[in-house]
Amino acid sequence: MDKTTHAGDGEARSGRAARKGMRSRAKLSPRRASAVSDPSAGRLIAVEGVDGSGKSTQLHLLEQWLRHQNLKVFKTDWNSSETVKQITSRGKKKGLLTPTTFSLLHATDFADRYERNILPLLEAGYFVLADRYIFTAYARDIVRGCHPGWVKKIYSYALKPDLTFYFRVPVDIAVSRILMGRPKLKYYEAGMDMNLSNDPYESYRIFQGRIVEQYESLVESEGLVAIDANRGIEEQQVEVRERVMKLLGEKGIGAMKTEALQEYGKPRPRA
Amino acid sequence: MANHGLELEDDDQEAVGRRYSPSSAPKSHSDGDRKLRFYGHGMPYLKDLEVKGHLIVIEGPDASGRSTHTQSIQAKLEADGHAVLGTGLKRSELISEGIIEAKGNLGVGKRTLSLFYAADFADQLENKIIPALEAGYVVLADRYIYTLIARNNVRGIERRWSRSLFGFTPVPDLIFYLDVKPEELVHRVFQKNSILDYYESGMDIGISDDMYKSFVIYQARMAKEFEKMKKLFGLQFIDGNRPIEQVNVELQARIDRFLNGSK
Numbered sequence: 190m191d192k193t194t195h196a197g198d199g200e201a202r203s204g205r206a207a208r209k210g211m212r213s214r215a216k217l218s219p220r221r222a223s224a225v226s227d228p229s230a231g232r233l234i235a236v237e238g239v240d241g242s243g244k245s246t247q248l249h250l251l252e253q254w255l256r257h258q259n260l261k262v263f264k265t266d267w268n269s270s271e272t273v274k275q276i277t278s279r280g281k282k283k284g285l286l287t288p289t290t291f292s293l294l295h296a297t298d299f300a301d302r303y304e305r306n307i308l309p310l311l312e313a314g315y316f317v318l319a320d321r322y323i324f325t326a327y328a329r330d331i332v333r334g335c336h337p338g339w340v341k342k343i344y345s346y347a348l349k350p351d352l353t354f355y356f357r358v359p360v361d362i363a364v365s366r367i368l369m370g371r372p373k374l375k376y377y378e379a380g381m382d383m384n385l386s387n388d389p390y391e392s393y394r395i396f397q398g399r400i401v402e403q404y405e406s407l408v409e410s411e412g413l414v415a416i417d418a419n420r421g422i423e424e425q426q427v428e429v430r431e432r433v434m435k436l437l438g439e440k441g442i443g444a445m446k447t448e449a450l451q452e453y454g455k456p457r458p459r460a
Numbered sequence: 461m462a463n464h465g466l467e468l469e470d471d472d473q474e475a476v477g478r479r480y481s482p483s484s485a486p487k488s489h490s491d492g493d494r495k496l497r498f499y500g501h502g503m504p505y506l507k508d509l510e511v512k513g514h515l516i517v518i519e520g521p522d523a524s525g526r527s528t529h530t531q532s533i534q535a536k537l538e539a540d541g542h543a544v545l546g547t548g549l550k551r552s553e554l555i556s557e558g559i560i561e562a563k564g565n566l567g568v569g570k571r572t573l574s575l576f577y578a579a580d581f582a583d584q585l586e587n588k589i590i591p592a593l594e595a596g597y598v599v600l601a602d603r604y605i606y607t608l609i610a611r612n613n614v615r616g617i618e619r620r621w622s623r624s625l626f627g628f629t630p631v632p633d634l635i636f637y638l639d640v641k642p643e644e645l646v647h648r649v650f651q652k653n654s655i656l657d658y659y660e661s662g663m664d665i666g667i668s669d670d671m672y673k674s675f676v677i678y679q680a681r682m683a684k685e686f687e688k689m690k691k692l693f694g695l696q697f698i699d700g701n702r703p704i705e706q707v708n709v710e711l712q713a714r715i716d717r718f719l720n721g722s723k
Contacts, residue, residue: 304569
């Protein structure tokens with residue numbers, strides 16, 4: 190009994206880790222050695238980037254494309270577990286959350302989605318599309334002052350995505366996209382808890398700048414695929430789909446039609 | 461980084477065998493300001509925080525007499541002129557309601573529940589326990605992280621993960637564990653409640669359909685986890701099978717000795 194493998198213990202026992210491009214699977218989540226189910230049946234694709242980087246739009250287009258190929262797709266959003274949501278929002282409203290508590294609440298939300306949706310769906314062979322994944326937690330919690338080693342260990346049980354796109358955009362551009370309509374920024378959203386500035390907009394700007402620094406360091410250390418998000422939406426999507434196609438090639442799902450990709454890349458008459 | 465000599469996160473070395481004993485705490489000097497020590501990486505933004513108070517933990521299963529003891533010890537310490545803050549698991553204003561909801565919702569996974577408890581605990585720690593320690597209170601904790609770690613272990617969550625998770629918690633000055641045999645415990649539970657609690661019987665992990673059997677096995681497993689943590693965390697085992705008054709005298713004597721010794 191108690192044969193669980195430890196998170197972060199190193200190489201996966203199966204041969205999967207050895208496969209080209211499968212580096213990200215080397216760190217397997219703890220599973221019972223006797224488990225029959227295998228999350229490698231599915232594929233996990235995540236998008237990361239600051240607010241206003243256009244990542245959700247790109248993920249939506251990818252989702253539509255995969256669905257159009259009759260693939261089984263499930264999309265999951267950051268901070269969306271029903272069980273946890275109410276408590277988080279209550280704490281947020283009160284402005285009571287200290288960094289460790291804040292971090293753990295998001296970790297709880299993630300765990301709930303992971304245990305109930307992400308993992309079982311991967312085992313069932315789904316394409317799981319995550320709008321933000323563990324790297325969002327790394328970036329935000331570290332900026333808030335949690336210890337990087339501690340944060341990473343908390344999420345160590347979670348499978349690393351097969352592909353993580355990082356939508357890289359100059360922070361000024363992303364921030365101005367968000368602030369264009371002078372929206373009312375929420376307390377934590379603006380990073381007001383860090384006492385960066387008394388002005389929510391200025392605080393937001395500084396906060397986002399720090400998040401970008403964290404993301405940039407993750408590109409290298411975690412192998413995120415950086416996409417230049419300064420370009421047109423369609424141009425970016427072509428690159429995203431090319432990357433996904435490559436992944437499918439490795440996996441050998443025959444159902445994908447290469448034409449779909451080519452067609453998307455063709456210039457279309459403007460309306 | 462965060463080199464307190466207490467790192468629990470170390471992946472390469474087996475953490476067990478090294479001790480994180482409260483008794484290894486530097487003796488407090490005359491007027492009592494000491495740096496708060498954490499089990500792991502702590503809360504980096506609270507680095508070098510100085511505290512005057514003391515943290516005393518009483519662990520033990522349900523119906524082991526914990527609450528009775530903490531109440532009477534609090535009363536005695538207050539009578540002796542100490543400022544005392546009583547805390548326990550599931551007491552955070554922010555989150556405890558959610559924990560109950562999650563428990564009622566059987567679909568919630570073990571890791572989710574574990575993080576939920578950790579979040580609740582972190583909230584209390586940052587908003588109540590640490591400020592009280594800074595202000596010189598004796599904080600009397602009715603359970604601490606050891607119950608949470610034991611629950612995780614019994615449910616098959618990796619030890620290292622749990623220990624790392626709770627690396628944000630301060631090292632207490634004294635930790636007592638009320639050791640009661642499961643067979644004795646079950647009678648006390650029946651005397652108290654007349655029913656066995658679903659989770660305290662480990663029904664969620666499917667040991668047995670028979671609740672009595674499940675309770676005895678589950679509590680024995682929990683006790684075994686505490687046995688394993690004894691050296692590592694420096695738990696003082698107190699024989700809880702004896703009459704409650706007798707146990708109380710022993711606890712009080714040990715606490716008094718500590719508090720008088722550290723003045």
